[in-house]
Structures are given as C-alpha cells and as structure tokens.
Amino acid sequence: MLLSIKFQARNRFLERGKAVEKCFKCGTCALMCPVTRYGEDYNLRETFMYDIFSSEEPPAKQNLWSCSVCYKCYEVCPQDVNPPKVFKALKEIAFETGRAPLSVVSLVKSVIHTGMAFPMSDASRRMRAQLNLPSFAPKDVDDLGKIAKNTGLEKKLDILKAKRTNEHE
Amino acid sequence: MSTNNRYAFFRGCLIPARYPHFEYVARTILPQLGIQLLDIDEFTCCADPIQFRGADELTWLAIAARNICLAEEEDINIVCLCNGCINTLATANYLLKKEPRLRDRMNRILADTGHQFEGTIETKHYLQAIMDDIGIERLRSYVKIPLDGLKVATHTGCHLTSPQDILRFDDPLDPSVLDSLVAVLGAEPVDYDLKALCCGVGFSLSGQTVASSHLLKDKLENMRQFGADCITVACPFCFQQFDLGQQTTSRKYELDFKLPVVDYLQILGFAMGYTLEEMQYDSHRVKDKNFESKLKRG
Structure with a gap:
C-alpha cells in the first residue's frame, strides 16, 4: 500500500x-x-x-x-x-514546530536579513571586479523585515529561537 | 532586425554570488539579440521554490510579489537567468493575477513597504524571452560560425517546465525546446533517455551526497552513451550539479567523465563567433580537449 x-x-x-x-x-x-x-x-x-x-x-x-x-x-x-x-x-x-533542518532555518534568515540566499564570497567580488560587473548588494532589505512581520514569519522565528534557547539551558 | 525589448534584469543571488561569469555572459549576449537589460538594485533573492517555499509559503509569495512590483513600477517585464527564479516569479505572478482574494491579502501584507501588486507584467526566463521575442528562425541570422559536428546533451531542468500549466514553456516529461535552440546553432542535440530526469540539486541542498552522485552517474553515463561532447543547461543550480558534481561523481565511481557544461547563452555565444575564453569557459571545472577542439576557429 x-x-x-x-x-x-x-x-x-x-x-x-x-x-x-x-x-x-x-x-x-x-x-x-x-x-x-x-x-x-x-x-x-x-x-x-x-x-x-x-x-x-x-x-x-x-x-x-x-x-x-x-x-x-x-x-x-x-x-x-x-x-x-x-x-x-x-x-x-x-x-x-522547529523540526526543519538548521540549514533551512539559516537560509530563511539569510534571505530575510540580507536579501540573498547565498552570501557573496571574496573570490566572487574579485571576479566581479575583473569582469567590470556592477556591484551587487540588494537595497532596501528593510522591506523584507516588514514582510516577515506582516506574514507572521518573524513571530515563528522568535518562537523557534526561544525554544532552542530553552532546550540548551 | 532588432526587437529592442527592455526587461528588468533579475540576476537572482546564486549567479551574482557564486557564478558571476554567467551574469557577464548574459550582459554580453542578450542586448545583441535586442533584449535590453535594466538593473534594479532593490531586487532581492526570488526566494527559492524548494526550501524557502516549503518553510513559509506566505512569506515566499510576498517576497516574490515585492520583486514583481519593482518591475511593474518601471512598467517592464522581468527576465531572469535561473530556473529557481523563474519558477518562483512565474508561480507568484500566476497565483496573484488569478486569485483576487489572495492578491488583496498580499497587498495588505505589502502595504507598509509602499509596493502594491497590480498584475501588469510578465516574468520570463531568458529562454522564454528568446523564444517569444526572436524565435528559432530569426535566431539563425545571429549564427556566424555554425557548431558543426558538436553533439550536445541538453538539460532543460524541472523548474523551467513544471508546473506546465503555469510555466507554459515545454513538455516537462519530454522537453524539446532547448534541443531546437541548440540545433539552430548547427550543433546536434542528442536524444538521450534520461533527459527529463532532475539534476539532483535537491539532494545536494539537503546534504545527500551519495544519492546526488548516484543520480549524476546514471545521467552522465546516459549522455556519454549517446555520444554527447558537452552538456547545455539554463540554470546555475543545474550547472553546479553537472560541473562540480561531475568531478565528485568521477572520483567516487572512478569514472573519468569529461563532459563540459555550458549555459545556453555561452553556446549561443560560440555560434555568434565568441571564443571559449570570451565566454568564460576558464571559470568551469570540467574541461575537455575534444570539446575544445570542436570549437577551434579558422
């Protein structure tokens, strides 16, 4: 079955x-x-x-x-x-309920806080400069904080954080 | 001849952060086809349709909606370089255009960002933009050096084709559009059995390296069996699997896979007369003399 x-x-x-x-x-x-x-x-x-x-x-x-x-x-x-x-x-x-892998929680936080899922490495910065590419850093990521607040994601992340802190105490 | 369609250039984050050479290639090739690129610095990560969407769908939708709003405010369509980005943007655009109640809810969530979703633009992967704006026949006129004798295994990827009713690009179970786009360059697409099989990036993202290598071994062996000289993709996640993953898989199974992986814009660039160096082939891990000799000029 x-x-x-x-x-x-x-x-x-x-x-x-x-x-x-x-x-x-x-x-x-x-x-x-x-x-x-x-x-x-x-x-x-x-x-x-x-x-x-x-x-x-x-x-x-x-x-x-x-x-x-x-x-x-x-x-x-x-x-x-x-x-x-x-x-x-x-x-x-x-x-x-706090059972997603930590890598998923980190990815979600990274997007909300930096606007990117993958951080920029020094090697990439050098390569971007060599190729004369315009700088890359998402602007106005404050908007994402507002969104996370309004959708309830911020609250979920706070609860997860509190839960993990309690578990470690 | 030129269409000169302006697009908001959605770079995503994997390409700018890890594979900037694809951004360089896109900025080199697309404007020559009449696809003009406007940078919008406020764009953020799409967010991804696998993990972020899984974790929190409402926030995923809101982030995508905000990105779409930024292009709406410029009154232009979006073009992107990644299957993950197009899957998120196209799905969000589709859902928010189709469901007024969801759109109202979304606009309440977006209210204090100053953006409002109106549903006035289209979102496209660059392959969709090429098909819509130029088309196979007109693309032929850009070919300066036909890629005669080059056998190409195409991998369109899952998130550009599925869900088919939303993406409306190709048959997810038997994709053929990328093959036609390769054939018009004079190259020969090989009709291998495992064409529709996922690249396996889900395994890599969730740390399952054994499963990832096993899948890649089957797929690469199948491509090789059908005589492929190289692989063509249209997504940085698929690229990462086939390039970095090919090295890992070769070591693990002691099989010497030598199938260079190129983005479609790179192989189009070769046919337009650009060299391997100009198309940033040096940034790739898997290199092969046989492939390189087939692209030697004059």
Whole structure:
C-alpha cells in the first residue's frame, strides 16, 4: 500500500492537502520520483511517498526535505493529487514546530536579513571586479523585515529561537 | 532586425554570488539579440521554490510579489537567468493575477513597504524571452560560425517546465525546446533517455551526497552513451550539479567523465563567433580537449 495516513494530526494535514484523499495508490508518482529512485533507503515497494505518508509524524522526518519539488509526480498523477502541495504543507508544519533542518532555518534568515540566499564570497567580488560587473548588494532589505512581520514569519522565528534557547539551558 | 525589448534584469543571488561569469555572459549576449537589460538594485533573492517555499509559503509569495512590483513600477517585464527564479516569479505572478482574494491579502501584507501588486507584467526566463521575442528562425541570422559536428546533451531542468500549466514553456516529461535552440546553432542535440530526469540539486541542498552522485552517474553515463561532447543547461543550480558534481561523481565511481557544461547563452555565444575564453569557459571545472577542439576557429 502506497498511502496509508497514520499521521496523528490527520485532519489538520488533510485541511492543507485535501486532494490526498483521491489517491488510489497506483504508484505512478513513485516511478517518476528521483528521491525514490536514488535515495538510499527506497525501492519500488518502500517508496519515498510511502515512507513519508505511513509515518506517524511525517513533519519529524528529515527525509521530507529531500524532495526537490521537481513536480514529476504532479505531472503524471492520474488523480490530480498534487503531491508537492502535500509535501509543502508538511514542510510548513515541520518549520513551524522547529523540526526543519538548521540549514533551512539559516537560509530563511539569510534571505530575510540580507536579501540573498547565498552570501557573496571574496573570490566572487574579485571576479566581479575583473569582469567590470556592477556591484551587487540588494537595497532596501528593510522591506523584507516588514514582510516577515506582516506574514507572521518573524513571530515563528522568535518562537523557534526561544525554544532552542530553552532546550540548551 | 532588432526587437529592442527592455526587461528588468533579475540576476537572482546564486549567479551574482557564486557564478558571476554567467551574469557577464548574459550582459554580453542578450542586448545583441535586442533584449535590453535594466538593473534594479532593490531586487532581492526570488526566494527559492524548494526550501524557502516549503518553510513559509506566505512569506515566499510576498517576497516574490515585492520583486514583481519593482518591475511593474518601471512598467517592464522581468527576465531572469535561473530556473529557481523563474519558477518562483512565474508561480507568484500566476497565483496573484488569478486569485483576487489572495492578491488583496498580499497587498495588505505589502502595504507598509509602499509596493502594491497590480498584475501588469510578465516574468520570463531568458529562454522564454528568446523564444517569444526572436524565435528559432530569426535566431539563425545571429549564427556566424555554425557548431558543426558538436553533439550536445541538453538539460532543460524541472523548474523551467513544471508546473506546465503555469510555466507554459515545454513538455516537462519530454522537453524539446532547448534541443531546437541548440540545433539552430548547427550543433546536434542528442536524444538521450534520461533527459527529463532532475539534476539532483535537491539532494545536494539537503546534504545527500551519495544519492546526488548516484543520480549524476546514471545521467552522465546516459549522455556519454549517446555520444554527447558537452552538456547545455539554463540554470546555475543545474550547472553546479553537472560541473562540480561531475568531478565528485568521477572520483567516487572512478569514472573519468569529461563532459563540459555550458549555459545556453555561452553556446549561443560560440555560434555568434565568441571564443571559449570570451565566454568564460576558464571559470568551469570540467574541461575537455575534444570539446575544445570542436570549437577551434579558422
């Protein structure tokens, strides 16, 4: 069986990805999924989808973040289940509850604080100068702080920070 | 002959920060095709459609909306160089144009930044701009030195083609537009089996190096089996996988892969008469004499 939702917060999960109820377990998504094909722990019976959906607590699974949202499952699904949407909902729950990998939290903070996901290296600065490229530093990143405040992201990050501080004390 | 369409130049952040030579190549080639580039310093990271979108969709959408607003305020379309950027920008533009309630909510979130999403512009990857503004047939007139005898494995990438109903560029399960764009340069696109397979950057971003190398090994072997001399991409993440990842994969499996990776604008540049050096080939890790000899001039 490909999909058997044991997730304890099942209803909350279905709220964010209702189409999952239409899945008739044909497995076409898994055939196209690069994570199932190349992830170390998977095979045609124990697929990435199965691993995530049969877990009692999918947002706790770090594997969740292997999905590169390539949309192949979305393109081939005969039932329009939209698995990437379901994965996205699970990732959001994982992020809110402090279970996203630290690399993801750092990336989010980097974008909000600097306007860039990847920092500029000295080598790149030198290369930019050699190639006579105009300087690169996003302006008005204050806007991103305002956005994070208004969407509730700032609050989520504060809660995560407080939670981590408590855990370390 | 020139179309002289002005675009807001969305550089993203991986290219300016890690692969500035692609920005240089874009600034060299695109204006010659009539794609004029306007810099907007207020642009930030797109933000990415894999991890940031996963973590917080509403904020992801708001950041994308703000970037789109900046171009709307100049009344010009956006052109970008990266599949991640176009996936974010096109998806946000599509959703906010289509869903008035979402747009209203977004404009409330954006209110104190002074920007408001109006839904007046288009967002394009440079391949889309080339197809829309110039087209395959007119592109032929820019070719000075046809790339005869060069066999190219194209990798269009997932995020430029999917979701197909939003990106509207090519068939994500059997992409062919990039092949046509390579063929018009006189080169021969090879029709390898694993063309639609993802580059595997998701594995690299989540630290799964074994899976990343395994995927790359299969894909590179398949390209080689079909006789490719080089790989053409249109995205810095795909480039990073095939260039840096190819070295790692070669070492891990003791297979000596030698498939140089070039962005489409570089291979177009070669056909327009630019040299390997001028197209910044020296900035790449994987180099190959056979490939270089096929591009030797005169």
